[in-house]
Amino acid sequence: MSEVLEPTTDLTTRIRRKLQRQHFMHLIGADLTRIEPGRVEATLDLGQQHQQQRGFAHGGLVATMCDLAAGFAGTTLIPDDHGMVTADLRVSYLHPGLGDKLVATGWVLKAGRRLHFCEAEVRAFGGQNPAEGLLIAKASATMAVVEPSSK
Numbered sequence: 001m002s003e004v005l006e007p008t009t010d011l012t013t014r015i016r017r018k019l020q021r022q023h024f025m026h027l028i029g030a031d032l033t034r035i036e037p038g039r040v041e042a043t044l045d046l047g048q049q050h051q052q053q054r055g056f057a058h059g060g061l062v063a064t065m066c067d068l069a070a071g072f073a074g075t076t077l078i079p080d081d082h083g084m085v086t087a088d089l090r091v092s093y094l095h096p097g098l099g100d101k102l103v104a105t106g107w108v109l110k111a112g113r114r115l116h117f118c119e120a121e122v123r124a125f126g127g128q129n130p131a132e133g134l135l136i137a138k139a140s141a142t143m144a145v146v147e148p149s150s151k
Helices: 008-019 025-028 061-075
Strands: 029-035 039-045 083-093 099-111 114-124 134-146
Touching: 008 029, 008 061, 025 029, 025 061, 025 083, 025 114, 039 061, 061 083, 061 114, 061 134
Parallel strands: none
Antiparallel strands: 029 039, 039 099, 083 134, 099 114, 114 134
């Protein structure tokens, strides 16, 4: 039996409920600003606490933004009682993360029953960056679907 996707407002409500348990995302100050079936956007206002020793956005932060965007893009396509965890994440860093804000976009390339193949990119906005943002990282991710335990 295949799951019928909810309308966008129901999907947004469902994903927002799951976001409440994303404590690390809240700790770093990230939020999902766009939620669509198979695609999400996450934003983060850059602060000093996000910088590495040279003043760039820390690579771990950038990887986290990739992971967050790819993972929640996949989560939009699974039933509400299922979960999703990262099985593999590969991040390529293209430019230093400088600016005022990071925007990560994630999307699903192929959704399977057990694995979702996703991509994400992170752009930096503000400072000397172009209006469309500077692409600072690109990622590919394999996300594993976690089915509810049957007891």
